[in-house]
Amino acid sequence: MNDFDYQQLDDIIHSRIRLAVMSVLISVETAEFNYLKKKVNATDGNLSVHMRKLEDAEYINVTKEFVGKKPQTTYALTSKGKKAFELYVARLEKLIGK
Amino acid sequence: MNDFDYQQLDDIIHSRIRLAVMSVLISVETAEFNYLKKKVNATDGNLSVHMRKLEDAEYINVTKEFVGKKPQTTYALTSKGKKAFELYVARLEKLIGK
Numbered sequence: 001m002n003d004f005d006y007q008q009l010d011d012i013i014h015s016r017i018r019l020a021v022m023s024v025l026i027s028v029e030t031a032e033f034n035y036l037k038k039k040v041n042a043t044d045g046n047l048s049v050h051m052r053k054l055e056d057a058e059y060i061n062v063t064k065e066f067v068g069k070k071p072q073t074t075y076a077l078t079s080k081g082k083k084a085f086e087l088y089v090a091r092l093e094k095l096i097g098k
Numbered sequence: 099m100n101d102f103d104y105q106q107l108d109d110i111i112h113s114r115i116r117l118a119v120m121s122v123l124i125s126v127e128t129a130e131f132n133y134l135k136k137k138v139n140a141t142d143g144n145l146s147v148h149m150r151k152l153e154d155a156e157y158i159n160v161t162k163e164f165v166g167k168k169p170q171t172t173y174a175l176t177s178k179g180k181k182a183f184e185l186y187v188a189r190l191e192k193l194i195g196k
Contacts, residue, residue, distance in 0.1 A: 005118070005137075005139040006138050006139060009114050016109065019107075023194050039100065039102045040103065040104050041100065041102075041103040042104065096117075097124070098196070
């Protein structure tokens, strides 16, 4: 495979906001919606759209529960998501020559 | 600055095809259009659009000349482009935890 072939980079992960989300999730066990939002500096609507895309790809698990009267949504990487992220990073590093 | 803020990543560089092009150009002095096209595995039209965007950002210089009767377009990074790429890579590495 050619290291410079742009299509080797997983498009689901590569969007800036999803890459930021995956990078947070790889560094923690689980993350709550508002925590993620603050970390990656996203708006509610924008983050929701991207989390749905990661969920559809089965890269993340979503848990919805009530804490007192407040609904809380928590995310975690699946093993499929972890593998996809590791492959993405390996290819990215080859591409940028690191 | 928060390492996970997705907006710290230069959007001009981050698109997969432009990132691939910048990665090729950082590794060579100059590159001709058809060479780049093959390297990054792009189509003519797609590559042209992205090269124009990099040119508009003053990240690359474009040289058009005739080699015999054939027109040839050659690209090179500008010093602005080199600096932007280095900053992009540094922030990317922080983001992905490398």
